[in-house]
Every structure is written in C-alpha cells, then in structure tokens.
Amino acid sequence: MFFFILTNNNSNKMFFLFILFFSTLISISSNSWFGCWIGLEINLLSFIPLISNSKNLLSVETSLKYFLTQSLASINFLFMILIKFSLLKNFNMNNIISIMMNSSLLMKMGSAPFHFWFPNIVEGLSWMNNFMLMTWQKISPMILLSYYFNKNFLIFMIIMNLIIGSLGGLNQTSLRKLLAFSSINNLGWMIFSIMISENLWLFYFLIYSMMIFMMISLFFLMNMYFMNQLFINNMNFFIKLNLLINFLSLGGLPPFMGFMPKWIIINFLLINKFYFLTFIFMMTSLIIIYYYIRIIYSSFMFNYFKMKWVNLLMKNNMSLINLSSFISISSMILSTFIFM
C-alpha cells in the first residue's frame, strides 16, 4: 500500500496517513473521555483528505457521506460524555448513558443498525482506501467501546450485526460491497470478543486484518471490482487457488487461518452457556460461506471461460500473496508448535 502511495506522487497523503495513525494512538491512550473525543476528531480530519481526490464525482459524494455520519457520531459522543460527567455517578455500566455512548461509537464503526452508510461508501472508494476504512478505522471505536459498555445492549447489537452482515451480502454483485457486508458480520464477532477480553480482540483483529489485506491485495493487483470479472477473465490456476484459499479463510473454515479466532470465541460461548448466541453465530457464518463458495464455484468450475484476448498472468509482485496463502493454510498446524 505504501508503494502505491509513493509511486503516485502523493507525498501529502503520507502526511495524512501519519496523522491518521497518530490519532488512533491519541484516542486509545488518553486518560479522559475528552481525549478520546479529540482522537476521533483528528481521525476524521485526516481521513477525509485521504479519500477525496477531485478526479471524479463519486469520491466527492463518498467523502461527504463519510463526513456527515462520522461528525454526527462524534458530536453525539461528546454530548453523552458531558451528560455522564454532569450526572456525577459512574459506578454502574449498564445504564442509558452507556447505551447512548455505545450507539455513537457503533455508528462510527459502521455496525448495524447504523450501517447504512458503510456499503455505500465502500462502493465509492479505491481498494487501498477500503483497506484503511475496514481495518484501521475500527480500532479506536472498538477500544473506546471496551471502556464503558452496556452488556445487554451490545449483545443485541451483535445479533443484528451478524444477521445483517450475512443476509445483506446475498444479493450483491460488487466485490467491495460483498467485503463490506462481510466486514459488518466480522464486526459482530469482534464486538463479542472485546466483551470477553481485549487480548482476544487483538488476536481476532490482527488475523482479520491480515486476511482482508490478502484479499484486497489480490483484487487490487488484478484491478477487479465486480464479481463478473472473477470468472470472465482468463486467470491462471494459481490465482484462482489463492482466491479460494483467501475466501474460505475469511469465512472461517477449519484448516485455514480464519478458523482459529472463531474457534476460541465459540469455545468461550459454549463454556459459559450462551447457547442461543452460538446458534446465531453458526448460522450466519454458514450463510456467509455460502455466498463465498458461490463465487469460487463459478470461477473454478461452472463458468470456465478462457478468453484468449484477456490474459491475467501471475505478476512479479505476487510472491507476498503466495506466501500469505501458504501461511493461511499452515498456520493452524504451525500454531500448535508455539507451546512446545
């Protein structure tokens, strides 16, 4: 991603990227809620120049929608901070004020029921900006959520996230929107993991962002934005294999890397007898795997075109993607060697 920014004469984007990283650190490491709000504001201020280049109409509309939702959410967050401060009692976490604060943080993340801006904006951004939006922008609202959350409210939000993320992706043809709904579904898993422990959230988040990075790198190198580009082109077999591995890993199937964090969360759920929640987690995962397999199936077997005038080769810079696919397959086995 950095090579992409450096080669396009975009040195001012490096500046805004640095401020973006720094704003998340400000927000996480502050010792008052006001410092958290400042971090969120700087995050918004530095992300908008990254996504708006004035070369087409779409990016203006995208940056406008992003700005409106995020600024509303952060202003509401500040107001709820002030109300919490003025009430002078902070002992109980399960009250109305925590619902309002969590709602504004969920709106910043793009979680259901405040998710309607998220597939729209993802449709208008390039792949690298999507990567930033889906991974880095989720860190600081998540950690702020872990500081003061309402357990019952968040469990209800998790269920909505899972259901909307799985059912919303069924009728999509755009790859970006597909990954957006998959991101909403994974957000449900991540919110639950942050309620368990922050280390578990970090583990889930790192593996999720690695998987998303592999997928987005693959789509970025092949310049693919829609699903019909996956099976019309004359792709090399190994590119299709890479795609298969990455999609199944993202869906959470067992031999791949994406299964590991989900396994730990299901383990926790079953030990603590959250049976209904386990059921919802499982069923929505199945729906997601269904629409991933639908894409891969038509790419591999069903519409097996090999058009001779379009020829997608394995390019020179695909060694990183091949290495990461190898890690996807073998990491479950290799991770058992850690404790030897």
Next chain:
Amino acid sequence: MLIYDIRFLFIYMFFVGNLIFVSKNKHLLVVLLSLEFIVLSIFFFFLVLLMFIDYDMYMLMVFLVFSVCEGSLGLSILVSMIRSHGNDYFQSFSML
C-alpha cells in the same frame, strides 16, 4: 416548556439540532448549519459545567478549536461538491 433544571435546555437544543440534521432538506448547507447548532449547544453545556470547577475554561477552548476545524472541513467538502456537481442539492446524489 417546563424547565426544572438547566440541563433540559441543553438536551432540548441538542435534540432539535439532531432533528434538523436528519430531516429532509434541499440544501447541504442546512445540514452543516445544524451541526454547528449542536456544537453551540455543547459549547453552552461545557460552559455551565466548567463554571462549577472554579471557572477552568481551558478545555472549552480546546473543544472550540476542534469544532471549528470540523466545521471548516464540512465547508471544504461543500465547496468540493459544488465544484463537481454545480450545486449543493441532495438530489444530485445518484451514484451510490
């Protein structure tokens, strides 16, 4: 409206600002103005709160700086939209 406490005024202002934000307007500028109105209500709230902490208004100034930055960012997006679409009507959004 019955006011038992000054906090009801802030909640009322905040609620009205949010209401205008989510209402169907013709221009984008109305939405940005409603954001500034919410900022104003928070400014007032901050002022009253900080008066009880021995008039310690420094945090208020920091808040004001960040809100002004955000307002100017909104205006720059408005300018960018007018440059590309020609107006700031919401009906010209047709892409997404």
